[in-house]
Amino acid sequence: MDNLAFEMQEDGTQKASSMGKSSISSKVEKKRQWSLLSIFLLCLLACFITTAVGALTLSLVYINAKPHFEQEASPPHTMVPQGQKAIDPKFQFLNHLPKSQVFEFPGGAIQWARYRNNINDYLSDEEEAFGTSLNSLRSQMTLGTLRIKSKGLRAPHWHFNANEHGYLVQGTAWVGVVDDDGEVATTYNVTAGQVIFFPQNTLHWIKNVGHEDCFFLLFFSTHDELQTLDLDDAFFSTPEDIASRSLKPEGGINFIRKFQKQTEDQGVNLPPNLAELVTNATYVQSPDSIVWRYFFDLKGSKEYKFPGGVIQLAQYWKDAHELNSNEKIFNEFIHQHQNILALSTLRIYNNGLRQPHFHFNANEMGYVVSGCGKRVFDFDDHLCGQALYTKLCSMLL
Template sequence: MDNSAFEMHENGAQKALSMEKMSTISRMEKKRQWSLLSIFLLCLLACFITTAIGVLIVSLVYVNNSQPHLNVHFEPEAWLLQTTVPKVQKAVDPKFQFLNHLPKSKVFEFPGGAIQWARYRNNIKDYLSDEEEAFGTSLNSQRSQMTLGTLRIKSKGLRAPHWHFNANEHGYLVQGTAWIGVVDDGGEVATTYNVTAGQVIFFPKNTLHWIKNVGDEDCFFLLFFSTHDELQTLDVDDVFFSTPEDIASRSLKPEGGINFIRKFQQQTEDQGVNLPPNLAELVTNASYVQSPDNLVWRYFFDLKGSKEYQFPGGVIQQAQYWKNGNELSNNEKIFNEFLHQHQNALALSTLRIYNNGLRQPHFHFNANEMGYVLSGCGKVGIVNTHSTIEFNIHIGDVVFFPIGTQHYIKNTCDEDLLFILAFSTGDQLQTLDMDDYLQATADHILAQLFFRKQSEFKKIPKFMEDQAINLP
C-alpha cells in the first residue's frame, strides 16, 4: 500500500539534504575563489614592494656615482659639516699684478744681515699674502726674466761665497762700502774690487762670488736676477758639509787628511749672510785687494759717475749695452762688451723725476721692466686696452711693467722721486714715448682716427728738447 505521507516526508528530507549539500559546495567555491584572489593580491603586493626597492637601490647608486665626493652621514653634526658653504677667496686688486709692497714681505734674518724678496715661488704657501702671490704669479706668467731682492749686510758681515744656477745677477749698492770677489773659470784668477754707493756689480750665471762689508755702516744692495722662476742658489759652506768626508779629503788633500775635515762643524743657523761673534779671534790682517781695471770692469760699472741724460723733468743714467759705444770710456767699453756676451743679461738705470715731473706714457719694445723706489713718492699708471690702473708708490715699493705695456710715473712729492730700474734685455733698450709716436703719425691718419679736423693736430707742438720726463 502506498503511504503518501511517508513519501512526502522522504521527498522533503531528500530536498533538504540536497539544499544543504549545495550550500556547502557554494561556500567551498567562494572560499576557494577568495583564496585565489588573496594569493593574487599578495603576489601583486610583493611585486610592487620588490620594484620599489629596486628603484630605490638604483637611485642611490646613481646619486653616489654622480657625486663621488659627497659623503652622506645622518649624524646631525656631520650633516651640517658637509653642507657648510666653502670659503670664497677674496678678490685681489688688479694693481698687485704690477705692485709689491716689499717692506711688508717676510724678512729672512741671518747672523750677518737680512734678505727680502719680490719673487715667484713654486709653493704658494711661501707667500705671505694674496697680494704677494698675485705679484709673483704675474712675474712668472709674463716670463719676465726678473726677480728682485734686497740684501742688508752688517758691518764686517759677509754674503757667503755662492753661485746661482739659473740667473745672472745685477746689483746696485744703495749704501755702504763693500769688497767683492769673483772666481773665474778654472779658479786661476779671483777678481776682487771695492764698490761704494751708486755703483753696479755684475755676476754671470754659475759664477762663484762673495760680498764683504768693509765699512762701519750697513751695506744695502738692490739685487736683480734674470729669472722669473724660483731662484736657485748654492752656498760654499752648504756644498762642503754635504760632501762626504773622504771625498772632501781626497779633493783638498789637507794636512792631517780626513781628521782635518772632521774638525769642521756645521752651524745650526744658516750662514748665508755670515758674522761670527768671535770674528776678531778668527781673522787677522785681512786685506782687500783691488784687481787690475781690465778684470774689474767686467763685473763693475760706476753708474753714479756715468753720463747723465738730462730732461726738463728729471735725469736718467744707464748701465746697459750700447751698440755704438763711441761715447763710452775705455773701462765702460769693457763692461759693455762683457755684458753683451752673456745671455739674458739685464740693463740697469736710475730714474730721477723732479717735483711735479712726469715720466710720460711709454713702452719698451724688447724688455720687461722692474723698479724699486729709493726715495720720494708718486703715482703710477698702467694703460690697458679699455682702462687705466693707477696706484700710489712710496719708498721700498717694487713695480713691474710687462713688455709692450704702456705706463707712466708722476712725482707727487716735494722731493725728487728716485728709482733704480732693471730691464730684461742684454741688448740696447728700445723705448717709444707717447709724444714721439703721435708726432710720427701722419696728421690725416690722426684726423680720420679721432674724428677731428686735420688742422687740429698742428696744435701739438714738437720740442727740440726730449720730453721723456717733462714738466708742466
C-alpha cells in the first residue's frame, strides 16, 4: 500500500536538500568573488604606494645629487694668489742646497736646509716648502754643510736644542770638545770618511789643519729652528780664568786675553786674530777611551752589501757583538743621549738600485755627494749636492 504521506515527506526533504545545497554554493561563490576582489584591490593599493614612495625617493635623490653633478661638470680651479707661483710638490722632499743662502765667516762658509721661524729668511719659495715640510712632519731633522778654509777655524760654539752628527767628506780637521761639566777638553784628528758627534749643549770647535778645504755634512736632531750660540757671543761675559780652564788652549789665560771682540755680529764669528794665534799651536791627542765617545771611523766600519751597492752605519746597536772595542765606546755613549741620529753612507753602483724599503721608527734625510738618481717621489735629476728628505734614520747618501 502506498503511503502518500511518506512519499510527500521524502519529496519535500529532497527539495529542501537541493535548495540548501544551492544556497551554500551561492554563498561560497560570492565569498570567492569577494576574496579575489580584495586581493586585487590590495595589490592595486600596494602598487600605488610603492610607485609613490619610489617617485618620492627619486625626487629626493635628484634634488640632493643635482648640485654635486653640476659641481663635477665644471672643472676644478686651484686658487693661486696673484704674484705667487705654484710650487712643485717635490720640493717638500728636495732642497737644492748649493743654491741656498751662503753664511760666510772668515774661516769658511755654512749653508742650510732647515726650518726658519721667519719666512723672510728663506731665499726661495722652494726652500720654504722644504723647511715647512721638515717642521710640520716633526722630522727631528736639520741639515747643514760646513766648509772651512785651510788653516781656518769654526769658532767654539754649542747648540741648545739639538745633538749634532757630522760626516767629513773632504779634508783633515782637528776637533775640540768640552764635556758637560766643563772640566775635560777632548781633542782629536778627523779625516775624510769619519764621523763626529757632539751632544746637545756641548761646547765644540773645528779647525782645518790640512792644505785643502774641509767639507762637512752636519745633521742636527731638531725640526725647529736650530739655536746656536757662538763663543764670541758669550765669551766676553765669561771670566777669563774659567774660559781658560774650560778650553785649555796653549798659552792658557794669556791666550784668552788676546781675543778681540768683533764690532759686527756674524752668523759664524771668528775673532780676527784667532786664526793667527792657533796656526802654530800643538795639540795632544786625547786617550781613545775619551775620543771614541765623540768619534766614529765610518769608512773603516763593517760593510753591508746588497745587489746594487753597499751601506756602512754609524748608529746605536742593541746587539754590539760585531763592534770592536773602540766602536763599543761610541755605541754606549750615544745611547746615553736622547734624539740621537743614525748616520750612514749609501753607495749605489752604476745603474744599481736600492730596493724599495721603509723604516718603522725614523724619518730619513740624505745628502747626495755625487752621482745622479731617481727618487721614489718620481723625479729625475742630477742630484749631486742636493738634500733629500722622506717620511721614512738620518742617512747620508
